[in-house]
Amino acid sequence: MKTYKGLALSVSLVCAMGLPGTLQAETLRYAIGFPPGGAATEGVGEFNERLKAETDLELKVYELSLLDLKETPPGVRDGMADAGYIITPYYPAEFSETNLPSNMSMLVTTGSSTKSSGAVMAGVMSEYVMLHCDDCRQQYTAQNQVYLGGIGTPEYVQLCTAPVRSIEDIKGKKMRSSMDSMGRWAEKLGGTKVSLPANDIYEAMSQGVVDCTMISAAELGNLQLFDVTRYITLGLPGGSFAGVGAMNVNLDTWRALSAEHRADLLRLSAFNSAVITVKYHEASAKDIETARANGTEIIEAPADLIQATEEFVREDAAVIKASFQDDYGLEDVDVKYDLIVELIEKWKGLTAEVYDDKEAMTDLLWTEVFSKVDAETYGMK
Known part of the structure; x- marks a missing residue:
């Protein structure tokens, strides 16, 4: 077991030791603070099956057992888990840069219409953080983790x-x-x-x-x-709730992986973001009908x-800008706000025909975002 910064790196090698020709599968401990059976945990389960099928990486998924939702960000930071499902609004100062676009999500259901606010915000958050927001990524680095894409819930x-x-x-x-x-x-x-x-x-x-x-x-x-x-x-x-790092990896773990493994995680994290978002969309419609059948009005x-x-x-735009500038010290808030508004409109258009198709959403996220990230350098400085 290797140690970095005094923390145990819990990447384990699952293999039949000493048997020639046996492939080694690196197992990462993944914490998600939801119980089994929901859209998020089922989505992570599908991601893990694909990860195991297409790479020699896999997750050991802890569903509301290792860390709860609020414990997961510091748990991933401190190496209690190698990766996790991070809810950023629980830590408004530490993740203030990411919380800016997530706090703007009510714009998705105003103005021009959209079929899935979640699909829009999955694209907005992933693109904004991974391609446009150096300050976001620096905050993740300060929390000893790397961001590999977001999700969006239904409205x-x-x-x-x-x-x-x-x-x-x-x-x-x-x-x-x-x-x-x-x-x-x-x-x-x-x-x-x-x-x-x-x-x-x-x-x-x-x-x-x-x-x-x-x-x-x-x-x-x-x-x-x-x-x-x-x-x-x-x-x-x-x-939509979009303040989520759907596959945040402990930075020491990330840097200990090979470039090939980092590329594998980047490629398949596009699927992770897509499948969780689509499952949320499906679960929302299903759960409303289940509630209706059970007598809920x-x-x-x-x-x-x-x-x-x-x-x-409309009125709250000024409040959001002032809050993130004055309370959290964000710089260039007007520029960031305007860019996020542009991204929301862009992703309304991009997701209009693919919002309920996990494979089409994966292809869209890969083409627009994840393919533009270099696994050799991302999160390595």
Whole structure:
């Protein structure tokens, strides 16, 4: 076992030692803070099967056993896992550069239409971080990890214990938010923002700590929220959760791999981003119908709430810029913001016909992003 910076590098060689002709498979420990059976864990499982089939790398996947969602970023940083599913908004200062585009995701469901906000944001996040944002990659380096692509969830909805049918219904409600922009949306309309980790939502809803959770409908299955959700309001607040490093690798582990293995991970991480995003899209539709069949009331957002949301998104642009500049010290925020807006419109067009096809999404991500990254140099300085 090798050590780097005093940390154990847990890349293990799984092989029949001493038997000639036996291929060596390098096994990386991968932590994901979701339980088995959801879109994210199933997507990672498909990625791992393809990784094993096409390379001599594989993952040992720990589903909500080694690290929970909030523990995973420091766990990957410190070498408790070789790789993991990283939720960046849990650490607003450490990942502030990546959190800028993720906080702009409500733009995806305003203006020109899109068939999958998740597919758009998977492309936006992957391209922005890997090709355009040196500051993003420097922050990952400071956290001793390398970013290998993002994902996007379906649009955010309201999972509630009481109905939200009007602006009046939002007033006074305690609403769990995972992003500052969505928390501001709730407060603008009279609700109270509550911040807590995704792994704590079930208990918070069951005990009345929150009345509603702003999250994708796919988390009904991912986080087992069917039992505590009585009402679902669609179309609110919109956007997508995209503050995710779907395949972040510990930097010491990454640099210890051969150039060939790094190239393999880069190539197949395009599939990882695509398959998780498409599975989220499929799971969202399926889980809404399952909830309906189980007696959960499905509510369509009324026109006045949709209009109020559009107005909020326009007004919130200045707040986002000021917050990331003043609170987190980001430089050139206006330039970055404008580039992200351009990328959102670009990826709305690119994903219009491939958003629900994992192989077509993989090809798109590879062509537009991952093929342009050099495995010889990426994350090596």
